[in-house]
Structures are given as C-alpha cells and as structure tokens.
Amino acid sequence: MKLALIVLATLVLEVFVWIGVGDLVGSMWYVFFWFIAAFFIGLNMIRKYSAGLMPQMQQMQMGQMGADPSLTGNLPKIIAGFLFIVPGLITDVLALLILIPGVQNALKGAMMKVMMKRQQSMMDQMMGGMMGDMGNPQGGNPFADMMRQMQEMQNQQNSGGRRDSSIIDGEAREVRPEAKKIEMKDVNK
Template sequence: MKLFLIVLAGLILEIFVWIGVGDLVGSMWYVFFWFVIAFFIGLNLIRKYAVGVMPQMQKMQMGQMNGDPTLTANLPKILAGFFLMIPGLITDVLAVLILIPVVQNLFKNAMMKAMAKRQQAMMEKMMGGMMGGNMNGMGGNASGQSPFADLMRQMQEMQQGSTHQDSNVIDGEAREVKPEAKKIEMKDVNK
C-alpha cells in the first residue's frame, strides 16, 4: 500500500512539474519532445550497458563471483537509462544525478553492501542452524546439525581456498568407449 501511495504521489508531482515547465518554456510540445528524446537516450543506455548483466548478477547472488567491476560500473548507468525512459522531468533529473561519477560510486558501494548482506542471509538460511541451533524435527541429526552441514562446510572451505581433501573422494580416469556398430543386412525383397 505504501508503494502505491508513493507512486501515486510521484505521478501527481510529475504532472504538476510538466505543466509548470510547459508554461515556463512557452509550449507543452517542447516538454513532449524532450520526453521522446529522453526515452531514446535511456533505451540506448540500457542497450549499451545491459549486455550480460543478468547472468553476472545471478552468479554474484549465488556467491560464485565477487563483485565484477564492469557489472558494478554498469548497473547505475542501466538504472539511469530506466529513469530516462519513464516520461517525467523529476525522473530525468534523477537519471542525470545517477550519471555523476560520485553518485555512481555511492550507488556501487550501497549495492555491494546489499548483495553481501543478502548472500550472508542466504548462507545462514541454507546452513539452518548448523552452528548449534536445534532443528526441532526439521531433519536435523541428534547433535542438532542440519543434514546438509557437511556439504555447507565443504562449500565454505572451497570458497576460502582450503586444500582439505575429503577421504570419501575416489580419484580415477575416464576413457571413451566406442560401442560396436551393428550392421543392417539388406535382404532381397523380390525373392
């Protein structure tokens, strides 16, 4: 409900700003043409900087990749492009502010903190009380550990670069086996 009220208030404010700027410059057509130009500028920004962003973000959320500098540099520009595509002068001013390098650095730092916090929360949820919490019938063993505690410990050691070798792993070699080709015999149908 709060989001709806914020969007509604923003929409009303945008309309008043449109009317005010239209009166100030002498014609609403100038404002309309600015919206069209800003839309295409925003679309161009998104096309330019959004290449491969989603797979990189998914890797970051899963903890497989730390903050990629190109990703963190491109996200503020993509957000600015999105704001430019929305018809409104206030969102256009926000987009221009986001394109300032100092604001981009603040945005990057805030985004990295949020991603780290989210990744930590996911790890804690996956560990499910591994550090002494009681599972209370949720599949925990007698010592109160999650059934996935060993797996989580191994994943953490791999992320930290640990050289611990598990005694349950069997090393071996693989080779390709070619199956024998069966030949189809052709029988004379006319006999």
C-alpha cells in the same frame, strides 16, 4: 499500500512539474519532445550497458564470483537509463544525477551492501536449517551431511591436526598406450 501512495504522489508531482516547465518554456510540445528524446536515450543506455548483465548478477548472488568491476560500473548507468525511459522530468533529473561519477560510486557502494546483506541472509538461512538438522540425519536438508563434514574438517584444521593441502590421496598405475601402425595403401592400383 505505502508503495502505491508513493507512486501516486510521484505521478501527481510529475504532472505538476510538467505543466510548470511547459508554462516556463512556452509550450508543452517541447516537454513532450524531451520525453520522446529521453526515452530513446534511456533505451540506448540500457542496450549498451546491459549486455551480459543477468548471468553476472546471478553468479554474484550465488557467491560464485566477486564483484565484477564492469558489472558494478554499468549498473548505475542501467538504472539511469531506466529512469530516462520513465516519462517525467523528475525522473530525468534523477537519471542525470546518477550519471555523475561521485553519485555512481555512492550508488555502487549501496548496491554492494544490499547484495552482500542479501547473500549473507541466504547463507544464514541455509546454515540455520542445516544446524537444526544436526541431530537428525534423516532430516529434510540435503546439505546437512556435507556441512557436517566441512565443519569437521575445519575443526581438525583449527585444533592443530593440520593436513597438508598439497598431498593428493590416490593410486597411480602405469598406462602403456598400444601403438597402432598406419598401413599405407597404394592408391594407384
């Protein structure tokens, strides 16, 4: 409900700003043509900076990869492009502000905090479910056994029963490849 009110208030404010700037400039057509130009500027920015964005974001959310500088550098520009696409002078001013490097750095920091908090809550939720199933090996969590093993290994390392991580346990056997001889056939026969 609050979001709907915010969107409605923003739309009304955008219309009033549009009318005010149109009166100030002398014609509403100039404002309209600015909206057309801003739309194509935003579309171009989104196309330019969003190449390969979704796979990188999915990997970051899953914790498989750290914050890629190209991703964190391009995300504010993509948001600015989206704001240019939305018709309105207020959103265009916000887009221009986002393009300022200091504002981009602040936005990057805020986005990384949100991303890390989201990733941490996802891990806490997964860990909480696993910890709840510790007494019940038949529980519904498929990762409970794996988490239990990881915790046992961590406890062994912390308690002084250190294992050398450079040792690989396994068997070795000698493999002798059979040498096959290539027969030359006479093609002139």
